[in-house]
Amino acid sequence: MRSLNRVTISRSALEHNYGVCRQLAGDAAIMPLVKADGYGHGQVDCARIFAEQGAAAFGVAEVVEGVRMRQAGITQPILVLAGTVPQALAPLVEADLTPVLVDPFLVPELSRLAGKLGKIVEVHIKLDAGMGRQGMLPEEFATTVRAVQQAEHLRLAGVMAHFPMADDRQSSNSADVLRTFVDTTGQLRQLIPGKCCLHLANSGGLFYVAGARLDMVRPGIALYGYYPDGRAGRATAEPPFLRPAMRFATQVLQVRQVPAEKGLGYSHLHVTARPATIAVLPVGYDDGYLRSLSNRASVLINGKRAPVVGRVSMNLTLVDVTGLGAVRPGDEVVLLGRQGEEEITADEIAAWMDTISYEVLCLFGNLNDRELVA
Structure with missing residues (x-):
């Protein structure tokens, strides 16, 4: 017997939305965000669908999410975006997850564990280019890069930052963040030989910030059918339109x-x-x-x-x-x-709730019976 309350998730809508993001991303790789149980849409189901569409990597918030995806057979790189703690490093390394370092604190222990297991762990560094929430400031960046570079069992594979106002197309903040990120990561040419993946654009960055695609983009809400600026985005969008899933x-x-x-x-x-x-x-x-x-x-x-x-x-x-x-x-x-x-729509419900579509989708999807449909 099932609950009378039923959430259904449309596979075809998810595939369509990935295609919209793929078109906007150009040559940049796509890393779908499937944290928060795929924004309430089902983390593993969504990851499998996006993998079929060509996703290069996936983004989660916690190690436990990445481990769950590995157990489900997801083979692409999985970045743990919110950082981690010493107690979670062993399962992270064992599951071949990619940690995002927010400071150099974990570098020695992470390298030690990697060596103990006979692995080289690829890491990404989170730069605070203007978000003001997490990561290292530009003046701390070179020190952390050198710490990773000197760690025997670590390899710097990427650098990321996050836009705080990409959903506001009138704000100059996104241009400032992009400029800070590009200027700071420009030091990599002197510090690190070889390729290092630079990624900054969330859904708002992908849709609204010129020049933000870089090497990889990280769409989240757009993959699930909603514009980062809510009803305003839907009202001004041009085809192909996103489809709520x-x-x-x-x-x-x-x-x-x-x-x-x-x-x-x-x-x-x-x-x-x-x-x-x-x-x-x-x-x-x-x-x-x-x-x-x-x-x-x-x-x-x-x-x-x-x-x-x-x-x-x-x-x-x-x-x-x-x-x-x-x-x-x-x-x-x-x-x-x-x-x-x-x-x-979730945007309309969000207005009634005085919140955003993200919260609506997470609430409904995570608190009710859910089924994937065509």
Whole structure:
């Protein structure tokens, strides 16, 4: 028996979105980000699909994610983007993962473990070129490069940084970050012989920042069908358009006729102004459908929008289906995605939640039964 709440992920949409990113990337390699369980879309399934499309590497946040992918048979390089700790170095080396060093602290122990296992570990260095969150400042860069260069069992394979404002096309920040990154990594020509992969562009960098492709790009949200600047990006996009890959649906649990001036749910946050037909849905904040959607969201029933009324609770949500025709228990209700000619996107839900599409997708995808479909 399965839950009434069902998330489906479209393989064809994921393949299409990879193709859009491939076209924009030009000659640059593509490293899909599959951290956070593939932004809620299923880390291993997404990695397999993107590998079939030619992905050069994958990005995860933690060592445990990379180990899981190796156990699933993923053979491409897997970069652990958020850094790591001494306790996680042994499984990292054993699984042939690629650590991203945020400072030189781990270099000696990482090299020792690599030597003990008879391996040469490729590493990438994270430069803080303006993100202000993690990595080393430009003035610390050369010291860390030399530390890696002098480590017997390590090899510097790449340098990365991150854009903090690439989703804001009007900001000059991205040009500044790109300039800092290019100027700082220019020191590599004197420090390191041979090829070193330079990568900076996330989805925003790929779509909106000229000159940011470099050797490799790291799309995340775009692969799952959403523009980094949300509804503004979708409104101004040119074909080929990204296609949302996730759909979240449930079923009507009960249909009730209630009189005017009837308080509904916790705190009676909604009081009916007229006699109303109310559908009860078996979904709530336990499923990622947050309380902030109370009296704000809409769902699709019979191809039409029905407003959420009253407080979203842990496992139940009420919607007003007055005037929408016959609605019965078991009827499909779409919370995210298309039904008929209508569509509710993660960007729209994000606006109701006062957040971004990334969080919506992670919540829905990670908290509900999920199935990969064509």
